[in-house]
Amino acid sequence: MPEITEPMIKLILEYGFVAVFLSCSSLLLFRYFSGKITGVNAEIGKGDLRDHSFFQKIDFALEYKIPHLDLGDKGRSRLFQDMLAQKFIAWKQIILLLLEKEEIFKSDSELLNANTKAITAVVKEYERRWKQLGMPRIAIQKFGKWHNERVKYIMENVKDIINSSYYDTEKEKMAAILCSYSFMVDVTIVDAERTLRVLNGELEGKEYQGLKISI
Numbered sequence: 001m002p003e004i005t006e007p008m009i010k011l012i013l014e015y016g017f018v019a020v021f022l023s024c025s026s027l028l029l030f031r032y033f034s035g036k037i038t039g040v041n042a043e044i045g046k047g048d049l050r051d052h053s054f055f056q057k058i059d060f061a062l063e064y065k066i067p068h069l070d071l072g073d074k075g076r077s078r079l080f081q082d083m084l085a086q087k088f089i090a091w092k093q094i095i096l097l098l099l100e101k102e103e104i105f106k107s108d109s110e111l112l113n114a115n116t117k118a119i120t121a122v123v124k125e126y127e128r129r130w131k132q133l134g135m136p137r138i139a140i141q142k143f144g145k146w147h148n149e150r151v152k153y154i155m156e157n158v159k160d161i162i163n164s165s166y167y168d169t170e171k172e173k174m175a176a177i178l179c180s181y182s183f184m185v186d187v188t189i190v191d192a193e194r195t196l197r198v199l200n201g202e203l204e205g206k207e208y209q210g211l212k213i214s215i
Contacts, residue, residue: 049099049174054182058088061185069189071196075211076203080196082133083143084189087126094122095181105170108162115158115177119151136206143195150187154180 066084071077095118098104104114130140157180167173196203203213 049171049178050096052175052178052182054095054178054185055092057182057185058092061189062088065189069193071193073214075206075208075213076196078211079135079139079203079208079213080192082209083130083135083139083192083196086129086133087122087188087192088185090125090129091122091181094118094125095178099174105174108170108173111170111173112159112162115162116155119155119158123151133209135208136203138202139195139199142199143192146191146195147188150184150191154184 062085066081066088069077069081069084071080098114098118101114104110127140127144158177161167161173161176161180164173167176206213
């Protein structure tokens with residue numbers, strides 16, 4: 001899936017998720033008719049959903065993107081990297097577990113209930129991991145302030161997808177939901193960076209994983 005730039009993210013967040021899904025639909029149509037991209041069936045709910053680009057995008061971020069993110073200070077950069085890594089790992093694990101449950105594909109209500117519980121579980125799990133790692137409380141609170149609105153958006157979007165008559169099966173709806181989750185990977189990176197750049201004075205002098213945050 002092509003990278004979504006920060007200006008694009010800001011534009012989409014301003015105009016809502018309609019823009020996201022127009023863009024996403026165009027991408028999926030291109031993939032479907034080109035037939036050149038591995039995992040295309042998963043993108044439209046016809047193949048194994050574990051091959052969906054959502055998981056590939058998280059793997060790419062964990063292996064190649066996050067380790068190189070730099071905020072100009074070792075302590076702040078390490079905090080930034082660990083926030084993202086722990087969230088993405090928890091997110092991937094919980095959604096993979098969700099896909100193992102055959103009952104979620106039996107009805108709209110099952111699919112909605114399962115995704116709602118999964119989104120809530122992801123938030124609780126990455127916050128638990130952050131606290132366990134000793135991340136400054138102010139960083140966790142500030143990220144929550146920025147990012148909770150995005151969580152609300154994604155929950156509403158899940159409902160819209162499930163209630164839509166465009167999709168023929170629950171599996172196709174789940175594929176579309178994974179597409180929206182994929183977009184949120186980019187939004188999460190922007191929110192985390194904004195959190196740690198805004199908290200300049202409030203983080204200065206604090207220690208994380210043996211590193212003092214100096215700027």
